[in-house]
Amino acid sequence: MISWPNYHSGANGDYQSVTVVEPVHELLRGPSGVIEYFPAHPHEGSVGVPENEDRARVIAKGVSQASGRDFNLVVAFEYRDDRHGNRLGRAVAESSFHHFVDYNWDTSKGGPSFLSEPPGDEIKRDPGRLAGIKNYVTNLARWLAPVLLLAFVFTATQAQPKSEIVNASDGVPIHYSVQGKGEPALVFIHCWSCNRHYWDNQVAEFSKTYRVVTIDLPGHGESGQGRKTWSIESYGDDVKTVVTKLNLKRVVLVGSSMGGPIALEATRRMPDRVVAIVPVDTLQNVDQKVPQEQLDEVFKQMEADFKGASTSLLNQFFFSPTTPAAIKERVINDTISRPPDVALPILKGVFSYDAAAGIKEVKVPIRAINADRVPTDVAANRKYAPQFDAVIIKGTGHYPMLEDPARFNQMLAEILRNLPRQ
Numbered sequence: 400m401i402s403w404p405n406y407h408s409g410a411n412g413d414y415q416s417v418t419v420v421e422p423v424h425e426l427l428r429g430p431s432g433v434i435e436y437f438p439a440h441p442h443e444g445s446v447g448v449p450e451n452e453d454r455a456r457v458i459a460k461g462v463s464q465a466s467g468r469d470f471n472l473v474v475a476f477e478y479r480d481d482r483h484g485n486r487l488g489r490a491v492a493e494s495s496f497h498h499f500v501d502y503n504w505d506t507s508k509g510g511p512s513f514l515s516e517p518p519g520d521e522i523k524r525d526p527g528r529l530a531g532i533k534n535y536v537t538n539l540a541r542w543l544a545p546v547l548l549l550a551f552v553f554t555a556t557q558a559q560p561k562s563e564i565v566n567a568s569d570g571v572p573i574h575y576s577v578q579g580k581g582e583p584a585l586v587f588i589h590c591w592s593c594n595r596h597y598w599d600n601q602v603a604e605f606s607k608t609y610r611v612v613t614i615d616l617p618g619h620g621e622s623g624q625g626r627k628t629w630s631i632e633s634y635g636d637d638v639k640t641v642v643t644k645l646n647l648k649r650v651v652l653v654g655s656s657m658g659g660p661i662a663l664e665a666t667r668r669m670p671d672r673v674v675a676i677v678p679v680d681t682l683q684n685v686d687q688k689v690p691q692e693q694l695d696e697v698f699k700q701m702e703a704d705f706k707g708a709s710t711s712l713l714n715q716f717f718f719s720p721t722t723p724a725a726i727k728e729r730v731i732n733d734t735i736s737r738p739p740d741v742a743l744p745i746l747k748g749v750f751s752y753d754a755a756a757g758i759k760e761v762k763v764p765i766r767a768i769n770a771d772r773v774p775t776d777v778a779a780n781r782k783y784a785p786q787f788d789a790v791i792i793k794g795t796g797h798y799p800m801l802e803d804p805a806r807f808n809q810m811l812a813e814i815l816r817n818l819p820r821q
Contacts, residue, residue: 406494407465409439412506413519414528417459417472424458424475425793426491426542429534436528437461437472437535438504440497441516446474454479461494470494478721489543489721499536504529541806542794562595562621565644567637574621575614575641579606583649583674585815586612588638588658588665590797591749592709592734592742594620597655600804601811609815614641616661618741629745631657631752635664642672651815655679656797657749659767663757670762675818677811678767680797684776685754685783694750698743705739719772719796726801759783766814768807770795790814 408415414436419427427434443463448455459472476490497503506518522529562574576595585605587598595613602611615622616634626633638661642650650673652662659678666673700708710731718727734742758765758780767789769775780787790810795802 406443406445406461406463406468406470407441408437408443408461409441409464410516410519411438411440411497411503412523413439413521414525415439415461417461418469420456420458420460426473426475426535426538427459428538428793429531434531434535436531437498438522438529438532439519440495440503443470443472443494443497446471446492446494448474452476472498478723491539491543498532504532541803562615565640567617567623567626567633567640569626569633571617571623571626573614573617573623573637573641575612576602577610577612577645578602579609579611581609583651584610584612584642584645584647586614586638586642586647586650586652588614588634588652588654588661589616589619590656590658591746592619592737593655593730594733596620597798597801598653601653601800601808604804604808605811610647612641612645612647614638618745619737624738624741629741629748631660631748631757632664634661635668638662638665639668642669648672649674651675651677651818653677653679653811654681655800656681660749660752660754660757663754663761666763667757667760673763675764675766675814676761677814678765678769680768680770680773680799682754682758682765682767682780682787683769683773684779685758686779687776689750698747701739701743701746705742706735709734717797719770719794719802721794722796722798722802726798729801730798755783758787762786764788764818766790766818768792768799768810768814770797770799772796 415438417427417435417437419433423433443461448457455474455476457471457473458475460469461472462469472494474492478489479487504522506523562576564572564574567573587595587601589595589597595615598613602613605611614637617626617637618624618629638652652665652673654662654676656679659681662676662678666676697712713731713734717730761784765784765787767775767787769789769791771791771793775789775791777787777789792799792803792806792810799807
């Protein structure tokens with residue numbers, strides 16, 4: 400719903416103050432905090448939320464300098480399904496395209512001949528505040544991008560090299576892939592009931608400058624399933640086996656979900672090779688344990704109906720409201736296709752692991768990338784590992800490397816850049 404009451408937020412070339420509508424939307428967050436200024440324009444329109452539209456909201460308001468009335472600057476529309484069951488993507492409605500026009504950012508660029516209002520010079524005099532709108536534009540691209548990036552996920556999968564094989568200490572074959580050159584090597588460890596291709600977007604990006612290794616853990620992907628005892632500790636041995644096979648001297652372990660604890664165990668087994676760990680949506684609070692009676696009930700349901708119980712569990716706890724439908728479908732299908740007599744013992748092994756004891760033994764930097772759906776208690780973890788830190792990727796579910804690969808890759812690149820030099 401767009402109408403044109405012609406709000407005057409200021410002159411072209413000047414700033415207007417942004418009134419952020421709580422809760423602060425991720426589009427309006429910059430590195431230094433909430434975005435405070437937009438370029439002004441003498442002819443702002445009005446945007447609003449359509450009637451009965453529960454997946455949209457006003458996220459920012461401006462004020463007319465002529466009348467003193469406030470008006471909506473930005474309306475954000477989240478994913479939703481229409482009445483035919485079609486998945487509709489995200490969208491943003493702006494009160495003016497002039498928030499993005501060269502002339503409004505820099506009046507020396509010149510404007511169309513019909514412009515009659517004299518320009519202002521606030522942006523010219525104080526260009527530093529323009530950083531906020533540039534952050535906003537970057538946020539817009541990333542927030543709207545996941546729908547477009549889904550095709551890239553599958554294209555990247557096809558481009559992956561053929562796997563190599565090494566036997567675990569118990570003889571189970573482990574499949575892994577290697578791509579790129581450069582140190583430190585990045586070893587990506589996937590989550591429960593996933594596989595190495597969950598990291599394809601990261602392989603495509605980071606293999607340009609690093610040697611990148613992705614592993615199908617035993618019981619997953621192409622690797623063998625004939626293991627008698629499944630545990631985080633044995634998976635730590637598996638990662639060490641691959642790293643040793645490749646003779647990697649300096650390694651960063653990136654572990655999603657159960658891959659985080661596995662990275663701890665792998666590091667304990669080769670402290671001379673691992674230079675850092677990047678847990679992904681995991682290790683939010685190593686003191687926190689799921690009550691055993693609750694676990695027993697979940698396992699009982701999964702033993703009775705693995706596909707149904709797993710689907711319910713994923714939908715309830717692992718996805719966010721904005722997780723793209725294609726990713727939900729992929730994760731659910733991968734999970735329910737696993738043999739229950741392999742998948743369940745692995746999951747039980749995950750929940751029996753003592754993460755507090757494991758993290759206490761690790762001395763290298765630990766820099767988590769965690770979603771905001773579950774709070775991360777940095778202070779609790781630092782009781783055991785003072786070097787623990789975390790960055791929060793907002794608005795994704797349990798699979799940020801799939802759901803928002805561009806933003807995830809940026810965060811991981813920043814972590815790698817800031818690691819201590821060795």
